[in-house]
Amino acid sequence: MVNQETRAWQWIGHTILWLYSAACILPFLLLFISSITDETTIVTNGYSFFPEKFGFNAYTYLWKESADIFRAYGITIFVTVVGTAVSLVITSLLAYPISRPDLPLRNPLSFFVFFTLLFNGGLVPTYLIYTQIFEIKNTIQALIIPSLLMNGFNVLLMRTFFMTTIPTPVLESANMDGAGVFRTFYSIVLPLSMPIMATVGLFQGIAYWNDWFNGLIYITEPKLFSLQSMLNRIMTDIQFLSTNSALSSQSAEALNNLPSETFRMAIAVIGVIPILLAYPFFQKYFVKGITIGAVKG
Numbered sequence: 001m002v003n004q005e006t007r008a009w010q011w012i013g014h015t016i017l018w019l020y021s022a023a024c025i026l027p028f029l030l031l032f033i034s035s036i037t038d039e040t041t042i043v044t045n046g047y048s049f050f051p052e053k054f055g056f057n058a059y060t061y062l063w064k065e066s067a068d069i070f071r072a073y074g075i076t077i078f079v080t081v082v083g084t085a086v087s088l089v090i091t092s093l094l095a096y097p098i099s100r101p102d103l104p105l106r107n108p109l110s111f112f113v114f115f116t117l118l119f120n121g122g123l124v125p126t127y128l129i130y131t132q133i134f135e136i137k138n139t140i141q142a143l144i145i146p147s148l149l150m151n152g153f154n155v156l157l158m159r160t161f162f163m164t165t166i167p168t169p170v171l172e173s174a175n176m177d178g179a180g181v182f183r184t185f186y187s188i189v190l191p192l193s194m195p196i197m198a199t200v201g202l203f204q205g206i207a208y209w210n211d212w213f214n215g216l217i218y219i220t221e222p223k224l225f226s227l228q229s230m231l232n233r234i235m236t237d238i239q240f241l242s243t244n245s246a247l248s249s250q251s252a253e254a255l256n257n258l259p260s261e262t263f264r265m266a267i268a269v270i271g272v273i274p275i276l277l278a279y280p281f282f283q284k285y286f287v288k289g290i291t292i293g294a295v296k297g
Contacts, residue, residue: 035265142218
């Protein structure tokens with residue numbers, strides 16, 4: 001009887017997980033099918049898993065812009081890799097000291113980090129500082145620095161991991177053996193902190209990959225557009241041209257054939273695929289890191 005009851009609960013649990021998985025996968029499936037659906041079919045019948053007519057006009061249009069898209073891909077990959085790596089260094093170097101109970105002014109420093117979660121200086125002062133003091137406008141640094149300094153949530157998450165997971169006797173033993181603070185940090189603390197490093201790295205990497213706002217604010221040179229910024233500007237241009245009443249009838253007829261709805265879906269597809277491919281490699285560390293760093297805290 002116990003075995004039957006246990007098996008029944010297992011079936012219920014598996015069914016719930018299958019339904020939840022379907023709820024997560026079906027939107028991506030609809031996204032992809034919509035991107036290869038004929039534009040007229042979407043306008044007439046709406047989105048469907050089984051469209052009446054398929055069409056690749058959106059991807060054909062993107063292929064015409066392939067040179068710019070590949071360059072934008074390169075910029076986005078560079079910004080994501082470099083920004084995530086430097087962000088992890090800065091975040092860990094701040095989170096580890098404020099996790100140690102013997103650090104002077106530990107509580108005020110933690111409060112300053114927490115304060116950034118509640119308040120910020122606003123867009124105008126931030127823009128003036130970055131453009132007039134740091135002079136990063138129309139530079140690759142404009143896509144990295146504004147998101148680099150600093151995510152207080154990631155700092156507090158990593159601090160909690162250090163406090164609850166890194167054994168204090170191990171740190172004391174390293175100190176007794178003559179290891180300094182930095183030697184202890186990169187020889188003992190970092191190897192034990194791969195779950196939280198992967199978790200925060202995934203958070204920061206996704207933020208860099210999906211960022212379009214910094215490009216909109218700080219970048220006006222087309223050669224420096226990231227993938228998200230370039231696709232956003234292409235979408236804006238299509239919408240503008242499609243609604244401009246001053247166009248000639250011949251131009252208007254040609255522009256009516258531009259993929260608008262399907263183009264949105266195609267943009268989302270080529271933007272999300274790299275993250276979907278990278279996530280399985282971080283999933284094990286991500287689940288462990290977010291559980292230890294948040295639940296135990």
